[in-house]
Amino acid sequence: MADTSYDFIVVGGGVVGSAIGYGLAKRGARVAVLDEGDTAIRASRVNFGLVWLQSKGDGMPDYGRWTRRSADLWGPFAQELRQTSGVDPEHVQRGGVIFCLGDEEFEQRRTTIMRMHNQVEPWVYETEMIDRRQMQELFPGVRLGKELVGGSFCPHDGVSNPLRLLQSLHAALKRLGADYRPDAPARAARAEGGGFAVDTPVGTLRAGKIVLAAGHGSPALAGALGLDAPVIPERGQLLITERVAPILDVAAGGIRQMSEGGMLIGATFEDTSEYTTRATTANAVELAQRAIRIMPDLARLKMVRTWLGLRVLSPDGFPVYMESDDHPGAYVAFCHSGNTLAAVHAEDLAEAFLAPRLPERLASFHPRRFHAQKAA
Numbered sequence: 001m002a003d004t005s006y007d008f009i010v011v012g013g014g015v016v017g018s019a020i021g022y023g024l025a026k027r028g029a030r031v032a033v034l035d036e037g038d039t040a041i042r043a044s045r046v047n048f049g050l051v052w053l054q055s056k057g058d059g060m061p062d063y064g065r066w067t068r069r070s071a072d073l074w075g076p077f078a079q080e081l082r083q084t085s086g087v088d089p090e091h092v093q094r095g096g097v098i099f100c101l102g103d104e105e106f107e108q109r110r111t112t113i114m115r116m117h118n119q120v121e122p123w124v125y126e127t128e129m130i131d132r133r134q135m136q137e138l139f140p141g142v143r144l145g146k147e148l149v150g151g152s153f154c155p156h157d158g159v160s161n162p163l164r165l166l167q168s169l170h171a172a173l174k175r176l177g178a179d180y181r182p183d184a185p186a187r188a189a190r191a192e193g194g195g196f197a198v199d200t201p202v203g204t205l206r207a208g209k210i211v212l213a214a215g216h217g218s219p220a221l222a223g224a225l226g227l228d229a230p231v232i233p234e235r236g237q238l239l240i241t242e243r244v245a246p247i248l249d250v251a252a253g254g255i256r257q258m259s260e261g262g263m264l265i266g267a268t269f270e271d272t273s274e275y276t277t278r279a280t281t282a283n284a285v286e287l288a289q290r291a292i293r294i295m296p297d298l299a300r301l302k303m304v305r306t307w308l309g310l311r312v313l314s315p316d317g318f319p320v321y322m323e324s325d326d327h328p329g330a331y332v333a334f335c336h337s338g339n340t341l342a343a344v345h346a347e348d349l350a351e352a353f354l355a356p357r358l359p360e361r362l363a364s365f366h367p368r369r370f371h372a373q374k375a376a
């Protein structure tokens, strides 16, 4: 009979659960990561791959600091993952840009950047506005569209390959002796005998602590553990072109070149209440048209595929980390930018879950902020 006794059960094997599970396992915890099969809604497999600081934390300075910490940790994290798993998550940190078409977009972006700088210490973002000439210097050999007036540049931004990251985390979990169980979706979870029990189709698993990191699957399990998981879906569609020779060195919101050569273009931001991932032609056209206005020569490339996923959002778009008051040792973790935050999740968040109680420095991320907003 399989060993069903763990220090931690992590429910959810997307980029959030896997990074947390990896961080716990490398610190010596006995970990099971439970996941669903291929029919599940899995946001981590629909990902632009940015490791992105410059747009994070407008209205929550702690989120800006947390993201900067992750951006700084990503280099050593990627190296360690490559060594442990044998799979390279392809992290590159050469800075990143947001393109602005026309003066209005440029002014809006400048206002946002200034507002964000005013909310935190100057070292957090170090983002600056750059003009068209400076943008051209970042993308030599690329013909920029005539409407492109410039944009913002952050030296701490970068990219990884999100599918390689997932593969690498899953392989590393295995190498560290953790159980990654894609055959074991959690049907129910409860506090039991001083620990936690999780019912799955392959039996009941038990652990001293439990982390819900199941994205859109967390709300169904949270209540029984005294946790709050106000997850909201948002549709995001991407498209990819045929492969071409390397030309885009710097990461950019909206257009990036994958290591294999394809140009990844995206993403849409669409409110929805439906849990469907049907991509639309209208979205693909809209994405392609904007990309061509930025880089007209993209019009010569064939689109190979378009697909859509559901972002895992909280009501204010910032991460949620919480420990249950009713059942200490039960945690919930969700966020939109799991690729960006993978490094800090594997380090600081894993450490926080190993502590006797969730440290006070994570208090800003508690979902009580949504109730306070309602009451105000």
Ligand SMILES: Cc1cc2nc3c(=O)[nH]c(=O)nc-3n(C[C@H](O)[C@H](O)[C@H](O)COP(=O)(O)OP(=O)(O)OC[C@H]3O[C@@H](n4cnc5c(N)ncnc54)[C@H](O)[C@@H]3O)c2cc1C
Pocket (backbone or CB within 6 Å): 011, 012, 013, 014, 015, 016, 017, 034, 035, 036, 037, 040, 041, 042, 043, 044, 045, 046, 047, 048, 049, 050, 051, 052, 184, 185, 186, 187, 213, 214, 215, 216, 217, 218, 235, 236, 237, 238, 266, 267, 309, 310, 311, 312, 334, 335, 336, 337, 338, 339, 340, 341
């Ligand atoms: C279009 C798009 C672009 C994005 N681009 C970026 C980007 O550039 N940079 C970035 O940092 N992030 C990006 N993201 C976000 C990132 O991909 C992740 O979506 C996000 O961080 C959430 O990850 P997750 O692991 O919480 O969720 P998921 O990937 O959804 O993982 C949750 C997992 O839990 C499993 N599960 C659910 N219920 C159960 C259950 N009961 N038992 C067991 N398992 C269960 C699911 O099967 C799934 O595998 C993007 C997302 C989208 C949609």
